Amino acid sequence: MKDTDMTITPEYSARLSRRAFLGALAAGAGLIGVPFSLRAASGASGPAIAFDGDALILADGTLSRSDEAGGWIELSGPAAGGILSLATHPGRPGRIAAGLTTGGVALSEDGGHAWEARSQGLSDAPVEAVTIAAAETDTLYAAMRGDGLWKSEDTGRSWALAMDRPWLADAERDLTALASVDLATGMGGIWIYAGTELGLTRVPDCFCRWQDVQPGDAMDALVSGKPAPMEAPLPAGETINALVSAASLPTRLYAALPSGIWMSEDAGVVWSQKSNTHALAVAVHPTNADHVVAITGGGLIESRDGGANWTALARA
Structure with missing residues (x-):
């Protein structure tokens, strides 16, 4: 304790x-004790x-x-x-x-x-990972x-x-990133989105079960039990190093992956790549969903236009 x-x-x-x-x-399966990314x-x-x-x-x-x-x-x-x-x-x-x-x-x-x-x-x-409820x-x-x-x-x-680890690809997987997302489709308006070493998952605030991100509300997804086909998901099998929801625009999500920085405008259903630089962490301004800062293998980078353009952020 x-x-x-x-x-x-x-x-x-x-x-x-x-x-x-x-x-x-x-331990018998070799799952514990192995870091998922460039962790401290x-x-x-x-x-x-x-x-x-x-x-x-x-x-x-x-x-x-x-x-x-x-x-x-x-x-x-x-x-x-x-x-x-x-x-x-x-x-x-x-x-x-x-x-x-x-x-x-x-x-x-x-x-x-x-x-x-x-x-x-x-x-x-x-x-x-740690997050504060939206x-x-x-x-x-x-x-x-x-x-x-x-x-x-x-x-x-x-x-x-609140929940055991999600069961993905025949094993329990650790959570590598968390975001509390304020969405009308959640039960009580809240979803907990989580990154894993294999991609994205989420649970509504009833904590019923982990499920894939898909269109529609929480109850529809729980009843169907079958995720809808995804048009443009995050890359399969990649560790999500960090995940954040824009407080001023909750459907806007940013994710930091080895393949770069990704953004979704529709709460994680469709994703687009905004940078191809190995991303370790990401943050979004509380009142400006277009203002993003990320930690990459080369240092800090910043975007003021939702990831369309990036500049190095000096640490004077």
Whole structure:
């Protein structure tokens, strides 16, 4: 367990048993312990990026924040470990959730200057991805390496398992990216989109089951159980390193893949390639869906026109 409470409850004991069982299966199949992309080693940070208002929060070995003059301020980062993933919310400027390489989640309420551990009930497995619910800023989701999707409704003070990992190509697959997407087609308006090493999946906020992205609403997809043919999906079999929904235009999604940066205008049904540079992380401005910044193998790049044109973003 994390933090200071070491009481072993029946619920926690059940989670331990479940993890031990899944861990044994995955270890036998060689699925656990292999990083899915250029992920940070324990104690290092990134690659991860997020907008906090107009400022950028960047984890790429160290943690830093852009300032109004175009420079960068180095931040101390969480004491509990390096940052593997970042999430912010336009409804709560200054609030930053960080998934840690050493396991657990840290939360900042002042733009990344001070951090508090919010990991009670989570394992020590690295948090591959974290997101803040689109319609509820106190609700956090975390994707645990070797485990499933976890949910907190009190800004990380307590956590509960929301979903097991998706079953894809005859095996459970870790989640490599998360985005809470505010769509009318979801149950309660919310979908949780997730990247995996094999592509894109999603679950409505009923947490009924993982399903392929397809046109129509959540109930139609759940009843049919058969995905509609996709006209232009993301490349099959590629790891999704990062995924983000534009808060000002929720149907606009950006994804960072080894093949580049991809964009969808219709909530993930049809995708178009916006860059062919290996992309490790991506962020979109909270009020401008065309303003995108990405971490690539060559550094930071920025687009002000929805990915049609890109320029290098200097770190002065």
